[in-house]
Amino acid sequence: MIKNIRISDRRFPIGKGAGSDAIHRDPIYSYAVTQLIDDSGLTGTGFAFTLGEGNDLVCKAAQFYAEQLKGKDIEELMAAFGTLFNQLSNEQQFRWLGPHKGVVHLALASVTNACYDLWAKKRGVPLWKLLIDLSPEQIVNTLDLSYLEDELTREQAIKLLKDNYAGKTNRMPVIATGYPGYDTSIGWFNYSDEKVRENCKKAVANGFTAMKLKVGSAEAERDIRRAHIVREVAGDDIRVMLDANQQWTLPQAISICKRLQSMNPYWIEEPTHPDDVLAHKTLAEAIAPTKLALGEHVPNRIIFKNYLQTGSAGFIQVDAVRVGGVSEFITISLLCRKYNIPVVPHVGDMGQLHQHLVLFNHIVLGHEALFLEHIPHLQQYFTHPVVIENGFYITPMEAGSSCDLKQMD
Amino acid sequence: MIKNIRISDRRFPIGKGAGSDAIHRDPIYSYAVTQLIDDSGLTGTGFAFTLGEGNDLVCKAAQFYAEQLKGKDIEELMAAFGTLFNQLSNEQQFRWLGPHKGVVHLALASVTNACYDLWAKKRGVPLWKLLIDLSPEQIVNTLDLSYLEDELTREQAIKLLKDNYAGKTNRMPVIATGYPGYDTSIGWFNYSDEKVRENCKKAVANGFTAMKLKVGSAEAERDIRRAHIVREVAGDDIRVMLDANQQWTLPQAISICKRLQSMNPYWIEEPTHPDDVLAHKTLAEAIAPTKLALGEHVPNRIIFKNYLQTGSAGFIQVDAVRVGGVSEFITISLLCRKYNIPVVPHVGDMGQLHQHLVLFNHIVLGHEALFLEHIPHLQQYFTHPVVIENGFYITPMEAGSSCDLKQMD
Numbered sequence: 001m002i003k004n005i006r007i008s009d010r011r012f013p014i015g016k017g018a019g020s021d022a023i024h025r026d027p028i029y030s031y032a033v034t035q036l037i038d039d040s041g042l043t044g045t046g047f048a049f050t051l052g053e054g055n056d057l058v059c060k061a062a063q064f065y066a067e068q069l070k071g072k073d074i075e076e077l078m079a080a081f082g083t084l085f086n087q088l089s090n091e092q093q094f095r096w097l098g099p100h101k102g103v104v105h106l107a108l109a110s111v112t113n114a115c116y117d118l119w120a121k122k123r124g125v126p127l128w129k130l131l132i133d134l135s136p137e138q139i140v141n142t143l144d145l146s147y148l149e150d151e152l153t154r155e156q157a158i159k160l161l162k163d164n165y166a167g168k169t170n171r172m173p174v175i176a177t178g179y180p181g182y183d184t185s186i187g188w189f190n191y192s193d194e195k196v197r198e199n200c201k202k203a204v205a206n207g208f209t210a211m212k213l214k215v216g217s218a219e220a221e222r223d224i225r226r227a228h229i230v231r232e233v234a235g236d237d238i239r240v241m242l243d244a245n246q247q248w249t250l251p252q253a254i255s256i257c258k259r260l261q262s263m264n265p266y267w268i269e270e271p272t273h274p275d276d277v278l279a280h281k282t283l284a285e286a287i288a289p290t291k292l293a294l295g296e297h298v299p300n301r302i303i304f305k306n307y308l309q310t311g312s313a314g315f316i317q318v319d320a321v322r323v324g325g326v327s328e329f330i331t332i333s334l335l336c337r338k339y340n341i342p343v344v345p346h347v348g349d350m351g352q353l354h355q356h357l358v359l360f361n362h363i364v365l366g367h368e369a370l371f372l373e374h375i376p377h378l379q380q381y382f383t384h385p386v387v388i389e390n391g392f393y394i395t396p397m398e399a400g401s402s403c404d405l406k407q408m409d
Numbered sequence: 410m411i412k413n414i415r416i417s418d419r420r421f422p423i424g425k426g427a428g429s430d431a432i433h434r435d436p437i438y439s440y441a442v443t444q445l446i447d448d449s450g451l452t453g454t455g456f457a458f459t460l461g462e463g464n465d466l467v468c469k470a471a472q473f474y475a476e477q478l479k480g481k482d483i484e485e486l487m488a489a490f491g492t493l494f495n496q497l498s499n500e501q502q503f504r505w506l507g508p509h510k511g512v513v514h515l516a517l518a519s520v521t522n523a524c525y526d527l528w529a530k531k532r533g534v535p536l537w538k539l540l541i542d543l544s545p546e547q548i549v550n551t552l553d554l555s556y557l558e559d560e561l562t563r564e565q566a567i568k569l570l571k572d573n574y575a576g577k578t579n580r581m582p583v584i585a586t587g588y589p590g591y592d593t594s595i596g597w598f599n600y601s602d603e604k605v606r607e608n609c610k611k612a613v614a615n616g617f618t619a620m621k622l623k624v625g626s627a628e629a630e631r632d633i634r635r636a637h638i639v640r641e642v643a644g645d646d647i648r649v650m651l652d653a654n655q656q657w658t659l660p661q662a663i664s665i666c667k668r669l670q671s672m673n674p675y676w677i678e679e680p681t682h683p684d685d686v687l688a689h690k691t692l693a694e695a696i697a698p699t700k701l702a703l704g705e706h707v708p709n710r711i712i713f714k715n716y717l718q719t720g721s722a723g724f725i726q727v728d729a730v731r732v733g734g735v736s737e738f739i740t741i742s743l744l745c746r747k748y749n750i751p752v753v754p755h756v757g758d759m760g761q762l763h764q765h766l767v768l769f770n771h772i773v774l775g776h777e778a779l780f781l782e783h784i785p786h787l788q789q790y791f792t793h794p795v796v797i798e799n800g801f802y803i804t805p806m807e808a809g810s811s812c813d814l815k816q817m818d
Contacts, residue, residue, distance in 0.1 A: 024501050053473065053502035057466045057512060064462065092433050093462035099655075099706060100684070102511015103466060147682040149658035150691070246508075249558040273556040275509070275711045277686060278718050282559070297508065302684045309687050 001073050002118075004037040005066040009059045010405060011052055014377045020190040022216030022247035028052030029349055029378055032059045032106065033405065034066050034114040038074065044118020045403045048106040049321045049350055061107030064094065069111070078119045081142040085112065085327050089144070101299035105324055112325025113353060117401040127326075127401040128356040132168070132363050136161035139364075143331045147302050151309070157334055164337070164366040171363045178392030179358055180209070181374040182239070184347070186230070187213035189245075193229055200233040207391035210239035210266065210371050216247030220256045224263075231263040239266035239371075241293065246270045250279040257287045267293040267315050274298055280312035293317055296346035300324065304332045308339045319346040320353050326401075329357055337365045347373035351386050352402045355393050381405050410482050411527075413446040414475040418468045419814060420461060423786045429599040431625030431656040437461030438758055438787055441468045441515065442814065443475050443523040447483065453527020454812045457515040458730045458759055470516030473503065478520070487528045490551040494521065494736050498553070510708035514733055521734025522762060526810040536735075536810040537765040541577070541772050545570035548773075552740045556711050560718070566743055573746070573775040580772045587801035588767055589618070590783040591648070593756070595639070596622035598654075602638055609642040616800035619648035619675065619780050625656030629665045633672075640672040648675035648780075650702065655679050659688040666696045676702040676724055683707055689721035702726055705755035709733065713741045717748045728755040729762050735810075738766055746774045756782035760795050761811045764802050790814050 011030040019027045031047040032055050038044070048058050065088050069077065077084060089100055089108055097104045120127040131139070136158045145152055152160075183206075186199035196213065203211050213230050215223035223242075230240050242265045248256060253271040260268065268290060272279050274297035284292050291314025298304055300323055307313045316336045320329040329345075336343050343361050345354040354372055361367040372393060379385035383404040387394040396402045420439040428436045440456040441464050447453070457467050474497050478486065486493060498509055498517055506513045529536040540548070545567045554561055561569075592615075595608035605622065612620050622639050624632035632651075639649050651674045657665060662680040669677065677699060681688050683706035693701050700723025707713055709732055716722045725745045729738040738754075745752050752770055754763040763781055770776040781802060788794035792813040796803040805811045 023499065023504065026501065028502060051502045051505040053500070054470065054506045054513065057469060057506070060466060061463065090432065091462070092435065093437060093460045095432065096460040097463045097466070097512050097515065099682075101507075101708075102513065103506050104463065104511065106506065147658065147685060147688075149660050150688060249556065251558055273508075273711050275709065276556060276715065278715050279556075279559065299510075300684065302682050306685065306687050 001039045001071060002036045002069050003039045005063070005070065006035040006037065007059045007063045007066065008033040009056050011055060012378060012381060018185065018188055018377050020188045021214045021243065021245040022189055023245050024051055025190065030055040031405065032062055032110050034062045034110040036066065036069060036114045036118050038118060038122070042118060042121045044074070044114040044121060045405070046110050046113025046115070046117055046325065047321060047403060048110040050106065054103070057103045058106045058110065061104050062110045065108055065111040074115065074118045074122055077115060078142060081115065081327055082140070082144045085324060086144040086146055089324060100302070100324070105299050106322065109321050109323065109325040112327055113320065113401065113403065116326040117403055121400040124399050126356060126396050126399060128359040131356070131360040136165065139330065142327050144327065145331065148305060148335070151305055152335055152338060160334060160337060161364070164364065167366055168363055171366070174359060174362055174369050175395050178389070178394050179355065179369060180371040181388055181391055181393050182210035182212060182241070182371045183208045184212045184373050184375050186211045187226065189214040193226060196226060197229055197233055200230050204234060204238065209391060210241070212241040212243055214245065215242045216244035220259065223256065224259055227260055227263045227265070241265060241267050241269060243269040244271050246273055246297070248272050250282060253283050254286045257283065257290065261287065261290050265290065267291045269293040269317070270296065277303070277306045277310055277312065280307065281310040284312040291315060293344065295319065296322060301328055301331045301335065305335060308335055308341060313341060315342050315344050317344055317346040319350070320357060321350045322346070326357065333361050333365055333367065337367060342368050342370050344370055345372065347375055349375050349378040351375070351393070352382060355386060355396055356401055359395065410448045410480060411445050411478050412448045414472065414479065415444040415446065416468045416472045416475065417442040417444070418465050420464060421787060421790060427594065427597055427786050429597045430623045430652065430654040431598055432654050433460055434599065439464040440814065441471055441519050443471045443519040445475065445478060445523045445527050447527060447531070451527060451530045453483070453523040453530060454814070455519050455522025455524070455526055455734065456730060456812060457519040459515065463512070466512045467515045467519065470513050471519045474517055474520040483524065483527045483531055486524060487551060490524065490736055491549070491553045494733060495553040495555055498733060509711070509733070514708050515731065518730050518732065518734040521736055522729065522810065522812065525735040526812055530809040533808050535765060535805050535808060537768040540765070540769040545574065548739065551736050553736065554740065557714060557744070560714055561744055561747060569743060569746060570773070573773065576775055577772055580775070583768060583771055583778050584804050587798070587803050588764065588778060589780040590797055590800055590802050591619035591621060591650070591780045592617045593621045593782050593784050595620045596635065598623040602635060605635060606638055606642055609639055613643060613647065618800060619650070621650040621652055623654065624651045625653035629668065632665065633668055636669055636672045636674070650674060650676050650678060652678040653680050655682055655706070657681050659691060662692050663695045666692065666699065670696065670699050674699065676700045678702040678726070679705065686712070686715045686719055686721065689716065690719040693721040700724060702753065704728065705731060710737055710740050710744065714744060717744055717750060722750060724751050724753050726753055726755040728759070729766060730759045731755070735766065739769070742770050742774055742776065746776060751777050751779050753779055754781065756784055758784050758787040760784070760802070761791060764795060764805055765810055768804065
């Protein structure tokens with residue numbers, strides 16, 4: 001039974017240009033942390049990620065949701081978590097502040113993730129293990145499929161899961177080999193050309209076969225020059241992704257993306273405003289076969305549905321600490337599976353949680369084991385930080401979702 | 410010069426089923442109020458509207474934005490308000506919490522509206538008067554047109570304004586006649602059939618020629634029965650709008666809207682989730698020529714752009730206390746004018762502010778003077794409450810935007 005709630009506002013200035021992109025020049029990586037303390041002594045930890053200012057608002061909203069879980073049994077909650085998620089996300093007074101987006105939805109992510117963590121700890125298994133052992137019906141019971149009736153009913157979701165269950169065993173070896181990572185820290189926006197060149201060499205030496213550069217400058221020339229530097233150092237066999245962090249207008253994006261095609265980007269990420277579904281559709285059509293990746297700022301399953309329906313996303317970067325937590329992440333992964341679009345979670349230093357979820361996506365849903373973003377700047381703060389060897393995430397074996405933070409106050 | 414900031418969390422339980430709809434059974438109408446106090450002794454008041462819980466979060470975010478205005482001169486701010494709006498709404502750490510939606514955007518609305526109120530008070534005129542006297546360039550300088558480059562550049566916005574300036578004089582009589590209202594309080598969701606029938610008679614007797622009923626029941630039969638009651642009492646010449654408050658799935662909406670066509674609704678409002686642009690498109694095509702109205706939960710100009718581009722909205726109900734205040738309201742009204750779609754603001758008891766904005770939309774932009782929603786439950790709390798006579802809003806003549814609340818603590 002959940003006896004106590006603890007909410008913490010944890011902020012970590014990272015400094016020195018790390019984490020910088022075309023919008024965020026000096027971010028403070030922050031977690032709005034929810035802890036659910038069980039009467040058996042276990043603590044479920046979940047969080048949402050923010051960039052500093054306003055992390056306290058997310059904490060306050062999380063407190064509101066978390067209070068409603070006091071006195072509940074975690075196994076009972078999770079047996080019908082979809083219903084609970086639907087109730088919390090539609091709580092009548094709070095709903096006005098979204099719905100299903102912004103501060104309140106980030107807060108719901110924090111609380112939801114704490115529930116999944118506690119659930120896995122209660123069963124004494126890593127989250128990925130818990131998830132892959134659930135039946136299709138049990139999985140769907142943890143999901144809120146409302147407003148997806150035109151694309152994914154409960155029956156369709158169960159069928160999609162059953163269809164993919166056959167191949168589960170064949171996909172289990174990923175547990176032993178580890179899940180491939182890609183390196184985002186080679187090319188932060190504020191880094192000099194020289195530093196990008198050096199980091200790029202290091203990443204290749206460390207075994208990475210994919211890496212990402214931040215673009216989205218006021219002058220296209222800088223982006224184009226730097227993209228070619230990465231291609232030159234990395235060679236033709238490495239996948240290079242470009243990330244504009246929403247900085248371009250649609251006309252700009254069309255023009256710059258066409259010029260960037262000459263360095264053969266694996267994808268171009270967040271070219272323009274994350275709410276502009278139709279601009280992405282226009283752009284995707286204009287630059288095909290170059291593909292777009294997006295999703296780190298898309299708040300919920302309904303907007304992802306629209307992105308999938310328009311065929312504008314080549315890769316979906318849903319983030320379990322942006323959408324309403326693990327539950328909505330899985331819902332969106334199911335939608336993507338229906339559309340055969342790969343899921344490559346936005347990591348934002350939460351590889352901690354996503355390590356588990358990409359294993360589930362691959363083993364249970366049959367998504368390709370493509371790669372998972374790696375950003376190391378917060379590793380020191382975790383009790384069980386990710387372990388990367390030769391460019392692969394080593395499968396976490398501790399119980400829970402690997403989200404416990406060290407107490408450093 | 411702005412010397413002081415005062416932020417207040419004001420909540421007004423309204424009770425007795427008033428304000429209830431298919432989602433909000435027991436709302437607490439609330440304002441997150443920003444006051445900017447000038448060294449000349451003037452106080453600019455603006456607010457965002459919420460339904461109670463979390464109003465404090467909006468207040469806290471508003472404080473963050475408002476602090477940045479200390480020491481600034483209001484005329485200087487407003488001469489380039491578009492630039493300021495762009496800066497505030499993209500403030501690098503806060504932006505993660507949206508962007509441009511949810512708690513932080515509601516807070517920006519509160520602060521923006523306080524700026525416009527102070528500006529009008531400084532000039533000693535009602536806000537509508539200030540706005541209709543601005544030149545096209547001055548108006549566009551108050552707007553942030555970013556991410557609209559594919560539809561409305563600065564040059565196009567100025568041209569659209571100039572094209573409509575010719576007819577301004579012909580549209581001035583609305584000041585004397587007043588702006589038509591429509592009555593939303595006849596048919597709140599929790600009201601009995603008998604009460605709806607009575608209210609409907611009263612509204613007709615009070616001169617209203619348009620009124621709205623809340624629908625969105627679990628059983629379609631209730632909605633259909635009540636819609637026909639209103640039509641029967643009101644007769645064929647009254648416009649009757651139906652509001653489902655996002656309660657239907659797309660398949661449900663298609664089926665129920667088709668059945669509701671028999672009572673000839675003037676529009677059907679918020680049939681499904683406000684983020685689901687494509688569902689609205691599908692529905693609009695399925696039930697044409699019946700029109701959809703939407704916008705009270707749409708947070709910003711970019712999503713409105715998508716709704717207009719898909720042709721799914723017959724009426725746009727942008728709300729200046731949901732989007733980023735007066736500035737973004739005007740931007741969206743310009744977009745709507747380009748598409749020839751009427752703007753009928755969601756009032757949510759903020760007719761106070763919208764009274765001014767519909768006059769601007771009609772006189773300057775050439776939008777039809779259709780009607781403005783009227784919900785009286787909070788009138789008693791305002792220093793200058795709206796005055797409705799014979800179904801018409803009497804033009805407010807006090808300086809400012811009519812948003813000052815009485816001190817009742």
